[in-house]
Amino acid sequence: MSAERGKRAGRAKTANLEFHPLRADLYQELHSRPFQVIPSQARITQIAVLTTPEQRQHQFEHLQKLHRLLGEPWPEQETSCYEQTFGNLRIRREVHMEFTSYTFINTADSPANPFTETGLTLLPDGWLEQLAGTVVGAFHIEVRPSSEDAQSELAFMRKHFEGMRLVGSRPQEGAARILGSFQLHSDNFGRFMVLNQQMSNSQLGRLVQRLMEIENYRLMSLLALPLARELTPDLNLMDRQLAHITQSLANNENLDEQQLLAELTNISARIEAFRARTTFRFSATGAYHELVLARLEELREEEVSGHLTLTEFMTRRLTPAVKTCEAVGERLEDLSRRIDRTSEMMRTRVDLAIQSQNQQLLSSMDRRSRIQLMMQHTVEGFSVVAISYYLIGLLKLALEALKNGGVEINSALVTGLAIPLVMVLVFFGIRLIHHRFLRMARRQ
Structure with missing residues (x-):
């Protein structure tokens, strides 16, 4: 009875505690x-x-x-x-x-x-x-x-x-x-x-x-070996292609950037496809291999005369196969990093080419602007003459009207004297308008 009362008392004390929903599963x-x-x-x-x-x-x-x-x-x-x-x-x-x-x-x-x-x-x-x-x-x-x-x-x-x-x-x-x-x-x-x-x-x-776990995990760890052997020739080919592209960039040759970018994109896509196909398998191989080594250590083996122990056999036969898979996985990651660096160099090369083209374009625009400015000045000179011609014509009409109205005036003399004055006024008027537009442009 005292034990039962103790259990009830213990449950009462923990009644308000919040237990994790997976607590029982974690124990089990x-x-x-x-x-x-x-x-x-x-x-x-x-x-x-x-x-x-x-x-x-x-x-x-x-x-x-x-x-x-x-x-x-x-x-x-x-x-x-x-x-x-x-x-x-x-x-x-x-x-x-x-x-x-x-x-x-x-x-x-x-x-x-x-x-x-x-x-x-x-x-x-x-x-x-x-x-x-x-x-x-x-x-x-x-x-x-x-x-x-x-x-x-x-x-x-x-x-x-x-x-x-x-x-x-x-x-x-x-x-x-x-x-x-x-x-x-x-x-x-x-x-x-x-x-x-x-x-x-x-x-x-x-x-x-x-013993059963050693054999099963050994076989599961080796599932990646045929895949590693299958990928190796393709990786060798892509490695050579990438080395050729990198060497071409280092030699600063005249290259077709679009073609090189297409080749890099193709290699990168294949590498990512290989990674998606092998990442889980290679990771599982490493995990299974660690389990095999742990189970072998638990055996605490002593040698039987004339025979390799299980640990010696696995070390000589299984470990090299696992290392091969690890090497192929590391090679995939290395190729991916190298492609990223080569792509960055290609982007830098393209950016420099674009900057050079932009510089040439700006220089060309600057030359055209100077030509346009010279043409504008020329047009301004013609404009002064044209505007002055029309103003003198208007002045001459006004003088003839006054003369016909009975005002005694020497229209020819006045017209001749007005020509330089009108041209000066027109010139400074055009310059004043020109400077006003420049000030507006600077403020904007």
Whole structure:
């Protein structure tokens, strides 16, 4: 009763607190993919399938169909990690960002040789063939108890890998032995064998989980390698084209700027198309590679005589492939930056050409303005003569009118004397108007 009262008191104290709507999901996320518990006699098969959103829904419906075929109740709602046991068959489905993994664990006792029976043996016929998606990873893991004789044990393990070169180690400070080929065998599946020496079922489950993650993440990280190889010839060609354009600009050659800009635009568009196509894939490769290295470190391997450890194998084979993808991604970014700099140089060159053309245009306009000014002065001189001629003509008419009216006046003398006076007055009048317009222009 006191415990119940304590719970009620605790709820009362926190009743007015505002909790984040995702708080429960954040707590649950840490426990959404628990490690499995695997006995020392188990045959495991894992399949990793690239999945689209449409295929994911179809896969969940297919999982429900499996429950119906096995005569068991089926799940109504999809979860990121689903696990169910059907007698000696355990099924685990994990939904990841890009792929979905299916783990089938056959725990039935069997005297059969390794890989003769697998995790798929107990599945209903025809169910697996209808699974939607594209298979990337598919491999069997044979888990067995270890014997006392290490040499005979290694010989026993080797003969079940079809003569392929093996990679192996003693993880967890020698608590088990692992051998694998990291190759496809005659059944189109990879193979691993785990011999348990002193691990509990929980420890063995964690070891097998790490091994499956190493293989799946290794394959997912390598998806970018064919893409990197495909892009390399195009990048080499564009690199040479860009180097030629840059060298032409450096040599200050007479170039067709429009043609060069068209070439740069074409290269830039192709680079952006490549970046859009590869950015996610190359970033995912780096993330998967880091996960592989983290899982390898967790194994704490010891060397098995005559074999590369998983860490050594991945360092020699996987890391160079990942570095190739990283180099191609960095090369794309470098080409993009170089194109931007070359385009800036081209714009600078065009701007300088435009400034030169503008300077020439201004000089030409200045020359035309001076010519127009000289012509204006000439016209002004003609205007003084023309206006004076008409004013003298008017004055002469006025004098003749006065003379006809009886006024005694020497019209010829007055007209002659008025000519220079009228021309001077007209000249200064025109200059006064000219200066007035100049003052108006300056004020504006």
